[in-house]
Structures are given as structure tokens and as C-alpha cells.
Amino acid sequence: MAKTRELRRRIRSIRKTRQITRTMEMVSTSKLKRASDRVTAARPYARQLGDVIGRLLDPELRERYPLLRRPAAARRAAVVMLTSNRGLAGAFNVNLIKEARALVERLRGQGTEVELHGVGRKGIAYFRFRKEPLASTNTEIGDHGTIDDAGALMQPLQARFERGELDEVYVVYAQFRSAMSTPPGVLKVLPIEPPSAAAHTHGGQHLAPDQDEENGWIANYALSPSAEQILDRLLPLYVRNVMYRALVETAAAEHGARRTAMKSATDNAGDMLDTLSRTYNRARQAQITQEIAEIVGGAAALE
């Protein structure tokens, strides 16, 4: 008796858990859809911006822009670690934390002083628990980062980079390859890695010879104002956009990882229910068999 009741209790509890994980899976699926749309929507802007900067950028101009400054040795670097605010996403946050720790170790091994900036509750909680200091924390962004969030995140780091207080800025984020594949990755935000210059521009004239390989035509762009002034404004846009892409990819990856985790939780709960109900039925059957045997035995004793 006691055994069947215990089994019934467990079956009920697992069924309720499965209901929750199944709901979370469905919620993640719909959030994933929206988040991956944002990743896709961010692509045309990123491509065009990179394209234009690639055209404008002259290697000789490098020295003149603080954002392109490339110090001989990195003395001080900042690592921005993106994690999610919520858990129950499988190994998602653990992977990001591991990646961030590996990067910090590597940089410290090269003799660089490293400061870590935490974004997202999960990563912050980990480092707080380990009693390792974080230079700044941010839990406001969540899974809906905007270009302004990216700007607010980068602005202080960029200012310090321009003043020469920081030599490198990295971001640890989750790549969104597909809903199933969300490996952690590292992007170097500063100094700017110039997007592969598809074309080459010359000098600071207001006319820049420029060759477009795709169409095979040569265009003489009129620049307003000068190339230098345009670059001055576009480089910060590029920096912000790198961070923005990291934010939206991480958000999409979070939902993908959570959906995968919740799907396997739901599947596992189903498997457990199967085994448990089989055990329960066997126990119930055994009890009935035993009762019949007792009745038959009792009746036989009366004869």
C-alpha cells in the first residue's frame, strides 16, 4: 500500500514539473523567434557600416584616430562578459563564464592587467560568490539590448581607451549559430579591427578613388564633410555596433539554449513518467494478485 501511494505522489510531482518545463520551452521558442529576427535585422546595418568604413580607412590614417591606436604591448585590458539575467538555460552561462575566465587567464599570462565587467545577473553572481572583483556590473540590459544599451556600455570604456588608460577591450558573448549551437566567443572591440578593406582610398582629398569589385565601376565619391571627419563620426558607430551585435546574439543564444535545455528536461520527465508508471502498475498488480491469493487461501481454509 505504502509503496503505491509513494509512487503516485512522485508521478504527480513529475507530471507537474513536466508541465512547467514544457511551458518554458514554448515561451523560449517564441522569444527565440523574436530574438533571432533581431539578429537578422541587425545584419544589413552591420554589413553596410563595415563596408563604408573599409572603403574610407587608409592604413596611413591609423595613427590619427585614437580608436585605432594599436599599442605595442597591452598593459591594461578590459573584458566585458555578457551573461543572461535568468538561469535554467543549461550550460549557457557556465560556458560564458568559462570563456571569460580563460581569456582573463590568457591576458594575465601575457602580463596584461585585466579588469572584468559583468553584464547579466548570472555571471555577476558567480564572480561575487568567488569573491573576485568586477570593475562594473550591469543587470539592466536583459535579453532586449538596444543600440543605446550598447552605447552606454561602451562609452566609459571607449573614453578611457582614447585617453590611453586601456589598451584593449574585449567582449565575451554567445555566438548564435543556430538554436542548437550557441558556443561562447570573444570579440575584440578596441582597438578597432578594420573590416577587411574591400576597396582602397587615398589621401584626405574630398574625392576618393574607389573601386567596387562587384559592379566593376569606379566611383568618385564626393565626401561631405572630409573623409577624416566622416571617419571620426563613423568609428564610434562601428564600436557601438560591434557591442550591439554581441548583445543581440547573446540574447538569441540564451533563448536557444534555454529551449534546448527545457526540451531535454521535458523529454527526460516523460521518460521518468513511463518508468514510474510501469513500476506503479506492476506494484498495483502485485497487490491485487496478493489479495486474490489471500482470499482464495482464506476460502480454502474454511472448507
Place this chain on the structure above:
Amino acid sequence: MKAPHLRVSVVSPESTLYEGEADMVVAPAWDGEVGVLRGHAPLLALLGEGSLRVRAADGEHRFRIAGGFLQVANDVVTVLSEHATAGP
């Protein structure tokens, strides 16, 4: 062979606000408004704050723009702006 119209796209990091053909684009450049018609010389200009107007066959589309830039080449007009929203 030139396309009969301008091909215009208005892109922000969060979305592509407009993509299609148009007869004329008037954009708020950093130093004043700039109008682009078919056959415009290749141009790369910084944008200021103001309203971007795209005149298409189905009427005029208006966007509020703050910052970003405008690129014109080969009758393709690309407007990139971090802060672009539909509306006057």
C-alpha cells in the same frame, strides 16, 4: 542601363525601415538638407537631425533621423542611422 528609379534603403541597427524604389530622397545632412534624384554623383555624407523624406510611387515616406550617414552610388541610396524611426 540605368534603373528607372532610385533604389532606397533606410537601415537602423534594429531594423530595415524602408527598402524599395523611389523618385527622390531628401535627407537632413549635417550642414543642411540634401536632395537626391536619379543620376546623382556618388556621395557619402554625414547626417544631422531632422526628417528624411522618400518620395515613392505610393506616396511620401517620412522618417525621423538623428545621426548616421547617407551613401549614394549608382542610383542606390543607403541611409544608415542609429536612431531612425518612421514618422514626420
